[in-house]
Amino acid sequence: MAIRDDFEIVASQVRTAVQRFALGLLMIAAFGAMLLGKADTVLVEHARVLALDLASPVLEAIARPVAAANRVIADLKEFASLREENARLREENVRLLAWQTAARRLENENERMRGLANFREGPEASFITARIVGDSVSAYVRGALLNVGRKAGVASGQAVVTGEGLAGRIAEVGENSARVLFVTDVNSRLPVLIERTRERAILAGDNSPKLRLSLLQSVAGVQRGDRIVTSGHGGSFPVGIPVGEVVETGEGSSVRVRPFADFSRLEFVRVVDYGVTGLVGGSGPAAPAAPPAGVRIR
16 A cells, blocks of 8 residues: 555656656757757658558548549539539420521521512622731721732722621722721721611721711610621622621610621631622622621631
8 A cells, every 4th residue: 555655656746747847858859850850861751751651551541432422422413413404405405496497487488478579689799718918907097908909809898707797898909919997997887787676877986896886766776785787788798797796785876886806816808799790719609698608717
């Protein structure tokens, strides 16, 4: 009994001493570890590698079920999204079938009306593809220089189109070059139609990326997203060449149109002659309402 009491007294004294000098002992241990690392870096590196080797299988074993659970969760989310996508595609398919039925009905009706009216198509458009070899873009001018001219059949007033729509018209012609006046130029005035309402207007450039729609009978009827196409008035272009889309509507006559043509990336354009005489550089059939079919040109 006395021995046990003595042992407890000694243990209590040792515990008290350790608690009193714990901070100092830890500092000494840390300092010793630092000295050991400086003294023998190879030993420390081996110890670190050994610790990583021992921990790697454990971490891999823990990561496997976590990765499996993540895959299951991802599969469930994908399954749910696939169901939603499938439902959306079914609805879209129904709408497309309805549009297809309406399009076929309108096509048949159009053919019958053309037959009754003895309608004749206009002359087929001829075109030539040209490369832009120089820009005429400044604070006052929006245009470009083409590598084709009078020798290729290019004439003043002909349409310059891209795969997206009308880019401008030929303003000046030389023997082997021509200058394009973009629709965004301040000197550009183009008679157009609002495709949805068939209302006539004038589309004017102001040397900014957006065009201004003016001389409207009813600005209130214009909506964002309305497509703007050529009206055919003036004799230069046929009806229906896409030009741009309404992006801003405001008070008064403030209607802004974003052109379909991306002038920042133009490299090739198509010079189109919608008259009886074609270009010698090449020809191909095209509906009067759109640029000729062929390889899509930016």
